[in-house]
Amino acid sequence: MSGQSDIFDFLKTEGIEPELTEGVKRFRAEYPVPEEFGDRLRSRERSGGFVYYGREIWNKAIAALLCGKNLLLAGPKATGKNVLSENLCELFGRPGWNISFHVSMDASYLIGADTFNGEKVVFRPGPVTECARCGGFAILDEINMAKNEALAVLHASLDFRRVIEIPGYERIPIHGAARFLATMNYGYAGTRELNEALTSRFAVLSMPVISGENLEKLLFSRFPDLSPKYRGQFTALFMDLEKKAESAEISERAVDLRGLIDALGLIRAGLSAGDALDMCVRDKTFDPFERKLIGDLMESRIPRALDRSRIFS
Ligand SMILES: Nc1ncnc2c1ncn2[C@@H]1O[C@H](COP(=O)(O)OP(=O)(O)O)[C@@H](O)[C@H]1O
Ligand SMILES: [Mg+2]
Structure with a gap:
């Protein structure tokens, strides 16, 4: 068994x-x-x-x-x-x-x-x-x-x-x-x-939103080939989004762990980090101002042009 x-x-x-x-x-x-x-x-x-x-x-x-x-x-x-x-x-x-x-x-x-x-x-x-x-x-x-x-x-x-x-x-x-x-x-x-x-x-x-420590463990188990640096950056991005939502600067829409995990899957399949994160995270909100804020957060952690060769090993 x-x-x-x-x-x-x-x-x-x-x-x-x-x-x-x-x-x-x-x-x-x-x-x-x-x-x-x-x-x-x-x-x-x-x-x-x-x-x-x-x-x-x-x-x-x-x-x-x-x-x-x-x-x-x-x-x-x-x-x-x-x-x-x-x-x-x-x-x-x-x-x-x-x-x-x-x-x-x-x-x-x-x-x-x-x-x-x-x-x-x-x-x-x-x-x-x-x-x-x-x-x-x-x-x-x-x-x-x-x-x-x-x-x-x-x-x-x-x-x-x-x-x-x-x-x-x-x-x-x-x-x-x-x-x-x-x-x-x-x-x-x-x-x-x-x-x-x-x-x-x-x-x-x-049920609490996942902690940073546990999110790192989760990312490691789903994407063992994700580089430690970007495992940290993706975790930090999620925590940034969570903090912004808590202080009501953005809505809860983009605080979407499913989306973050999906984005990593798309990057591994060949999309750039920017495209994948737009599709799976940013564009789940429909307010232009909010999108801009989220886009800036994303870019400060994970440059848009990065692709799988830099993010996965
Ligand atoms: N604490 C956690 N531990 C493991 N996975 C988590 C945790 N929080 C969220 N997830 C992940 O988030 C995604 C959605 O999980 P799910 O159980 O469907 O959420 P819910 O039913 O609360 O909407 C899954 O990929 C899941 O693994
Ligand atoms: Mg559910």
């Missing part, structure tokens, strides 16, 4: 509390990995080898899950909410259900509904029911995009009752290993506040 030892090794090098990793091992012994869910099980390969960097968040997430809590990962975009959720499925050895929330979603989509199978009416379980029955981890992605009415159906599943209530059916108990991991972006149009009843049923992890 190489996948297992890999993620445990990673947690060790990250300095995660040994008591917590021991707790995870006991959890895995109590709830053996259900092999029949083959393609729902996470592995290093499946998650592209991506790992979440951030010791404190790891410690809190593991502790809460071991105590039977459900987690709400709340924070700005590209703070690793989905990467962490995937990693947690892998660490705990549970099959994962990714459920993307949207405004027109309703309770029957989540829980299931009666359907006619050609002969008779049968109950076809939705993803929450399937996952809860077999002890999976349900990733409720961008949970605040759904209407509160659709979410009310989750209340009994998320609190001490640990059951799914389906009108007209027996109550379905939730497997002891099942957990709900909700993610929530805030700060952009279309996101709603999550109501209090729902929020109070989760332990909330407030």
